[in-house]
Amino acid sequence: MMTERDGPPTVGVEMSRERFEQLVADALDTLPAELAAMIDNVAVLVEDEPPADDPDLLGLYVGNALTDRGDTYTFQPPDVVLVYRGPTLRYCEDEEHVAEEIRVTVVHELAHHLGIDDDRLHELGWA
Numbered sequence: 001m002m003t004e005r006d007g008p009p010t011v012g013v014e015m016s017r018e019r020f021e022q023l024v025a026d027a028l029d030t031l032p033a034e035l036a037a038m039i040d041n042v043a044v045l046v047e048d049e050p051p052a053d054d055p056d057l058l059g060l061y062v063g064n065a066l067t068d069r070g071d072t073y074t075f076q077p078p079d080v081v082l083v084y085r086g087p088t089l090r091y092c093e094d095e096e097h098v099a100e101e102i103r104v105t106v107v108h109e110l111a112h113h114l115g116i117d118d119d120r121l122h123e124l125g126w127a
Contacts, residue, residue, distance in 0.1 A: 013089045013098055020085050020098070021046050027103040035110065040066060042113055043078040044106065050084045058091070059083050059105035067115030081109040 024046055028036075042063070050057035063079020083105055092098040111121055 013092050013094060015089055015095065015098060017046070017048075017085065020089070020102075023095075023099050023102050024083050024106065026099065027106045030103065031107070031110070035107075035114075038066070038114055039110060041076065041078045042081060042110070044081045044083065046083050046085055048084070049086045050082075056087050056091075057084055058088050058101065059109045061109040061112035063113065065113055065115040079113055081106065081113070083109075 024044060028044060031039075049055070050060070060082045061079065062082065064073065064076075083102060088098060088101050088105070092101055108121055116124075
């Protein structure tokens with residue numbers, strides 16, 4: 001349940017954390033209304049770096065997909081979508097590329113929240 005890009009980093013981009021967080025907020029603002037309406041109890045957070053054992057990881061969903069929640073799923077802490085700033089900036093060529101990668105990462109990880117696996121995401125072009 002993660003977004004990762006293969007291959008070496010491209011040029012790399014310098015960007016403040018504030019600007020990066022704004023691009024994540026912009027990505028959330030551009031979600032299709034149908035998708036946004038299905039999201040339930042999820043926090044989207046920015047972290048600087050992923051775990052050391054997966055340094056190229058761009059995003060990660062941690063939680064219980066909607067398809068796995070039962071009738072007893074109440075009063076639970078929110079699921080979390082993590083967007084990793086460092087690898088995203090190292091992978092991208094310019095700010096426009098960063099914005100697009102953030103958008104793809106956010107949609108990809110939220111799709112996991114909806115119960116869509118990586119194979120299906122590949123079929124849909126979101127992996």
